[in-house]
Amino acid sequence: MTESGVCRPDDFRTGFAGLAAVLLGGFGRAxxxxxxxxSVRAPDWDTTLFVSGGIQNWRSWVLGSHAAGAGRVGAQxxxxxxxxxxxxxxxxxxxxxxxxxxxxxxxxxxxTLEELMAALEECGIPLSRLAFITTAPxxxxxxxxxxxxxxxxxxxxxxxxxxxxxxWAQPFRPCGPTGPNLFVLAEIGPPCxxxxxxxxxxGRFLHFWNCExxxxxxxxxxxxxxxxxxxxxSAGSLEWLACAVAGEPGITGAEPLRRAADAVLALVARAxxxxxxxxxxLTKLVDHGRTVALLLASxxxxxxxxxxxxxxxxxxxxxxxxxxxxxxxxxxxxxILAASEASAxxxxxxxVLDVRDRVRRLxxxxxxxxxxxxxxxxxxxxxxxxxxxxxDLAEALFRIKAERGxxxxxxxxxxxxxxxxxxxxxxATLLADERDVSRHGPAEGGRNMT
Numbered sequence: 001m002t003e004s005g006v007c008r009p010d011d012f013r014t015g016f017a018g019l020a021a022v023l024l025g026g027f028g029r030a031x032x033x034x035x036x037x038x039s040v041r042a043p044d045w046d047t048t049l050f051v052s053g054g055i056q057n058w059r060s061w062v063l064g065s066h067a068a069g070a071g072r073v074g075a076q077x078x079x080x081x082x083x084x085x086x087x088x089x090x091x092x093x094x095x096x097x098x099x100x101x102x103x104x105x106x107x108x109x110x111x112t113l114e115e116l117m118a119a120l121e122e123c124g125i126p127l128s129r130l131a132f133i134t135t136a137p138x139x140x141x142x143x144x145x146x147x148x149x150x151x152x153x154x155x156x157x158x159x160x161x162x163x164x165x166x167x168w169a170q171p172f173r174p175c176g177p178t179g180p181n182l183f184v185l186a187e188i189g190p191p192c193x194x195x196x197x198x199x200x201x202x203g204r205f206l207h208f209w210n211c212e213x214x215x216x217x218x219x220x221x222x223x224x225x226x227x228x229x230x231x232x233x234s235a236g237s238l239e240w241l242a243c244a245v246a247g248e249p250g251i252t253g254a255e256p257l258r259r260a261a262d263a264v265l266a267l268v269a270r271a272x273x274x275x276x277x278x279x280x281x282l283t284k285l286v287d288h289g290r291t292v293a294l295l296l297a298s299x300x301x302x303x304x305x306x307x308x309x310x311x312x313x314x315x316x317x318x319x320x321x322x323x324x325x326x327x328x329x330x331x332x333x334x335x336i337l338a339a340s341e342a343s344a345x346x347x348x349x350x351x352v353l354d355v356r357d358r359v360r361r362l363x364x365x366x367x368x369x370x371x372x373x374x375x376x377x378x379x380x381x382x383x384x385x386x387x388x389x390x391x392d393l394a395e396a397l398f399r400i401k402a403e404r405g406x407x408x409x410x411x412x413x414x415x416x417x418x419x420x421x422x423x424x425x426x427x428a429t430l431l432a433d434e435r436d437v438s439r440h441g442p443a444e445g446g447r448n449m450t
């Protein structure tokens with residue numbers, strides 16, 4: 001780091017941080033001051049469960065009295081636990097390292113976009129590989145024609161610019177500036193047809209970056225006016241950026257997750273030789289493993305409420321996956337260490353020795369899960385003897401799940417191993433009922449099976 005705040009590649013470690021060094025260096029040369037990372041747990045702002053990005057972590061700085069034109073850039077580890085069911089089936093991640101570059105004061109779209117394009121060019125993503133989705137008009141929202149016009153003036157062809165109605169960004173609710181969000185995509189595959197566009201879900205484009213142009217203020221009556229102090233936020237995760245650079249369509253296809261996935265796969269294959277581990281299961285173990293490492297290092301221990309409950313839920317999901325694959329619950333600790341090693345010591349991610357010490361706190365969770373599975377196994381054997389039909393067995397599995405705490409994937413795995421047929425339609429109905437109860441509470445006279 002130079003005295004002017006410019007980032008240089010030799011200021012950072014090699015490996016995972018190499019790509020970050022190039023990107024941070026690009027923003028640094030544009031005049032952004034480097035900001036060291038903060039804790040993954042938001043220290044003074046509890047409207048989100050964990051810090052979700054650089055701009056939220058800099059709330060007081062953004063809303064302070066700094067001069068127009070001031071800019072910050074930094075790498076911040078983040079945790080978002082709102083898309084757990086998407087892990088392994090999409091590019092979603094529970095934990096990721098986000099680069100966020102924030103500039104205060106009024107400025108043109110072109111200034112922000114040219115800074116970003118220059119930094120991405122250094123990373124190996126030229127403008128010719130990019131596509132964009134702007135904000136289309138919707139109820140109570142203006143369209144972002146300024147971004148579309150700016151991109152066209154910069155030479156982006158019309159077939160690389162699309163528009164979709166989506167909610168405006170407002171990171172500092174209930175107050176703070178608001179404005180449209182520009183999605184930045186990289187081309188990583190061939191078009192599916194002559195009509196393929198950035199809105200197509202065929203896999204041609206990967207959404208890896210966002211630009212939030214917080215140019216407006218919302219008045220108490222709901223009307224919008226130009227904000228007296230606009231903010232431009234440009235951000236994306238290093239993992240998605242790595243996939244964009246490499247042209248990888250899967251989140252574990254690029255570093256650092258590729259090394260982590262290889263290490264976890266080797267552990268599971270030795271412990272439970274048999275059918276190949278599905279990509280979704282492997283991604284879940286890697287994603288959850290390094291998230292658990294982050295939360296343990298932040299001082300959390302598994303518990304029944306708030307942040308501690310998120311940690312417990314992630315641990316149990318990992319244990320469920322391991323047991324369903326035929327591995328012992330004791331493999332949890334080695335998997336967490338293997339999943340986290342590829343990111344260790346980078347921008348606040350804990351070192352392996354630190355994680356190794358803290359992971360012992362999970363012994364009680366493993367013991368409790370193991371005991372519940374053993375009790376459930378006995379109940380399962382009795383249920384199989386009594387069940388007359390595949391639908392009866394489905395009902396019995398849900399009772400064991402609710403009363404004994406045995407996860408459904410483990411129970412279904414036992415059925416597959418034993419060659420027992422379970423009514424898939426009844427399972428789907430019971431799962432839908434469970435989700436409805438979880439959202440709205442049990443109906444009168446009903447019972448909660450969560």
